[in-house]
Amino acid sequence: MMNPLIMKFVNDGFFNETVGNHLDAALTNGESIIIAGHRSTGTRPFMANMMAAAKKSYKTVQVKKVEDLEKEAQYFLIPGIPDVDFEDIVYQAIKVPTANIVTIKEPEQPISLMKIFKKLYKEVGPTDKKFHQIECDKKDGVPFVAKVTTFSMGADGKVAKSDLAF
Numbered sequence: 001m002m003n004p005l006i007m008k009f010v011n012d013g014f015f016n017e018t019v020g021n022h023l024d025a026a027l028t029n030g031e032s033i034i035i036a037g038h039r040s041t042g043t044r045p046f047m048a049n050m051m052a053a054a055k056k057s058y059k060t061v062q063v064k065k066v067e068d069l070e071k072e073a074q075y076f077l078i079p080g081i082p083d084v085d086f087e088d089i090v091y092q093a094i095k096v097p098t099a100n101i102v103t104i105k106e107p108e109q110p111i112s113l114m115k116i117f118k119k120l121y122k123e124v125g126p127t128d129k130k131f132h133q134i135e136c137d138k139k140d141g142v143p144f145v146a147k148v149t150t151f152s153m154g155a156d157g158k159v160a161k162s163d164l165a166f
Contacts, residue, residue: 043104
């Protein structure tokens with residue numbers, strides 16, 4: 001049974017059931033979610049619902065500043081935060097071995113997962129965490145999910161990417 005907060009987006013036509021099941025499984029498995037796209041593509045309400053879905057099942061901490069990462073959490077919820085090194089906050093959250101993230105990637109809050117992975121491997125070694133980047137777009141003014149990519153790291157630090165077929 002798909003989480004109702006995710007099912008809402010299937011019903012609204014934002015993405016199909018394949019994507020919905022993928023996101024539901026990602027949360028069930030405690031994996032990270034990154035919502036990517038311009039805010040006009042519906043990223044903010046989508047991120048808010050994914051955060052709410054994570055809150056239902058896990059101990060979460062909403063991150064507004066780096067100090068919030070010192071709190072105990074299974075998921076760090078990182079909304080767009082103005083006037084900070086956003087990529088560094090995301091990196092610091094990813095470094096916490098017991099926690100995953102739900103965050104946003106938009107023109108105002110850019111993050112490079114590849115750069116974060118490279119730094120993580122150098123400082124900490126390989127991670128077995130999985131990250132799902134959901135890219136939002138719009139066509140004829142209608143927002144939708146255009147691409148879903150899963151990132152993972154091998155023991156050698158190499159990053160594997162796979163796109164969900166939907």
